[in-house]
Amino acid sequence: MKKHNFSAGPCILPQEVLKKAAEAVVNFNGIDLSLIEISHRSKEFVDVMENARSLVKELLNLPEGYSVLFLQGGASLEFLMAAYNLMKINGKAGYMDTGAWSSKAIKEAKQFGEVEVFASSKDKTFNYIPKNYTVPTDVDYVHITSNNTIYGTQFKEFPKTDSLLVCDMSSDIFSRQLDFSKFDLIYAGAQKNMGPAGTTLVVVKDEILGKTGRTIPAMLDYQVHISKDSMFNTPPVFPVYVSMLTLQWLKDLGGIPAIEKINEEKAALLYAEIDRNPLFNGFAAKEDRSLMNVTFTLANDDHKEIFDKLWNAAGVSGIKGHRSVGGYRASIYNAMPKESIQVLVDVMQQLEKEI
Template identity: 45%
Template sequence: MKERTFNFSAGPSTLPVEALEKARDALFDFAGTGIGIMEISHRSQEFSAYILEVEANLRTLLGIADNYKVLFLQGGGSSQFFMVPMNLLLDKGKKATYLNTGVWSKKAIAEARLFGEVAVGFDGSAEGFHRVPRPDEFTVSEGSEYLYYTSNNTIYGSEYSYIPQTETMLVCDMSSDFLSRPVDVNRYGLIFAGAQKNLGPAGVTIVIIREDLLERAPLSVPTMLRYKTHADKGSMFNTPPVVNIFVAGEVLKLLKKSGGLEAVQQRNMEKAALLYEVLDSGDYYRGYAERESRSLMNVSFNLATPELESKFVAEALAAGMSGLKGHRDAGGCRASIYNAFPKEGVERLAQFMTDFAQKNPA
């Protein structure tokens, strides 16, 4: 078998090899049924038991209380940009506050304005989204139903190191740092996350919603777009993304086995520190995010010229490291080092960065 390339892509991203091997085997035989996971009925006894186990493991890892529902939905995180306001804001005179720290929160703001009034309590666009707000820097508009923020910004490499303090209900897009660290779910009304960073392949989105919020959607919201529809049917109102849920389930088992989210966070801190040490060692590489806002998941940086950045990306690929080109909105380079990304790959990149700087003076 060919040696695996280190995949620094922002998503879909690296998955644990053990989970991939389980998925490979399950393609031909799921749970001893002689039927592959791509073929098995989602109503079968075997899969019905499996999805309950997936939910139970997620609840254990995050400490999710009984008064929250866990939903496995389709449509990606982007569908939640409109599902959240459709369910929580779509009523005459309702308002929410959003914190704008990048492309994904900007898109969410645009969708929310289709259904209600939106106040922007912090806007980082004028500064090029180099940081998230300080804990005392954002405002929540009076009468807001909820305060919405994006916990990690994949493009710019910025991340909240804190949970915003407010009496207003919190809603959070955790798509790119979900399960990377412990989270007090009780602080939130709703959390959502696309799976394709830390949990599984693209195609399943996790929604964790407090039960009392299920009744908020007005009757004008279509059936499939109501959280209550899916909560009442255990995410089985229609055929769920069976294969994606299976892989997510195997990843959750590995997270439990590896020490839980406290241990995961420690490993992520150690990996990120290796790259930030290189960024801070001189002026050759310039980190995109301000130090206080640095992400543990996405390390974004620039070199002196676009030509030098192109050479860096090309030579890294030749050395077995893929996906290092930065997003077009930020330019430069980006190393995404989610939970499953091996420390060995981060060490190799750190050494490559040091060697490249020596060989290619700016």
């Protein structure tokens, strides 16, 4: 049965990427060996890594002076590495708390020095992005999470600061046009818009590194990974390869400008139904709604059983909300086709008829 996969991550990837990835596992580029059984130092894989890194530079339109890395450990290890590489001894960092992921990043940073949480939306279960905050000026860097995957909120305007700007873009990178050169450090777990779980993208401005006065363990030191072209140790070969395929798919489609337009249409379709349909309420504040993770609840919980039956029958999967929000979350990342969203909208309308 055809499935409509709204999973929040790991999540839907383009069908053609899955097909090519499966082929490579059996016979990679016709070399009569599997992608996953060749040396990471072979020309074949070095080409994959180089191609993946240069696709990132091209798609994000990065100027000179940035390095691109594919690491392991997920965005969660970056919570730690960002602070380790950027917070000076006796230093301080400014964080915005827009929910679970920023909260975890804050917790890790506190092990390195003072952390000022200068804005938070905790007062309303993180259903909005704070505005009218004052960015502290005495900090080594400012950290934000561009899109909160759980609450379905997304920054439309970024804080202005003369300090370094660090952004966890795990759940919306490659989905919309931004001036990426405004950021000094961007990191993102691959398992949303870029590929499967198992690799983390890091984009870092070279000149900001090496200034903390700390000795950093090799595996946590961005400069070490940069100096080895992202191959300081064995890289996660398959996740990097599938990321490369997905980035190539995005490029062929027209890059970020093209996908942004599609993403806006897809989100508009679903939010319009949530607003129109009296049986559903949107969770996030309208002006902060995420184009990637659409969170909504039933106006009347008595309808849960029948609604769940309806979407299950339609082949919809992965829309159960995160336990801290409840309700539903439809994640509509780059690879999600508009047709699948239409299926969900149809089901929402069907509920209206059936009750």
